[in-house]
Amino acid sequence: MLRMLSTLLKIGLASLLTGAVLAEFDVSANDLLAQAGLTPQDIADFAVRTYQWALPNVILGSLIVVPVWLVIYLFRPPRG
Template structure:
């Protein structure tokens, strides 16, 4: 299985990022800092950031669906026409 080590590395990286975020968040919380305060320091509000994320998703999702309508069939035909490995 070639995908096993790749998936394990990806999962490992995600767990490390999650743990690092948890530790950093706990440390900032112990210093009485919040996400809203940090955003206010750079002139942003949580609502504005959420709005940007929502606009990004509204742009990205239709483009992902449109692209997948071309890419997935090409990938499937390529997959079917590959010679067997063993």
Template sequence: MSLLRFLAATFKIALASLITGAGLSFFDLSSAELLARIGMTPADLWAYIMRGVTWAVPNILLGSLIVVPVWLLTYIFLPPRGDA
């Protein structure tokens, strides 16, 4: 059932994005123009995204060195809970 909820949420986000994009297109607004209004360029946005990714990936991997083994031990040694 959770896959169905995930797909429904994904569809709703895609539909909202499509409607918003169509509305912005109707008013002749582009993503470059919107970025220019806040003082950014597409290259600046890409640089910020890449900077975020290069910061996040090593930290995710570092955290997973602790989280995954703890989860695995918990999964193995704790008795399963009932679906009450």
């Protein structure tokens, strides 16, 4: 858990520093999106479509994975 938090902190710090450097060169998120042919609304629409696709699939998969995991967990030999 500590390793994951450390990694997230490093990613956040790297993103902050990169954003500060880009801001010094007067580069904005809208500029980068425009060069890619996208708008903030396109990104928001993509995020919504991704969520609408992923959520039912996660629920469907969990209907199989969770009971199988529970059975394996219950019948595992004790540790220690």
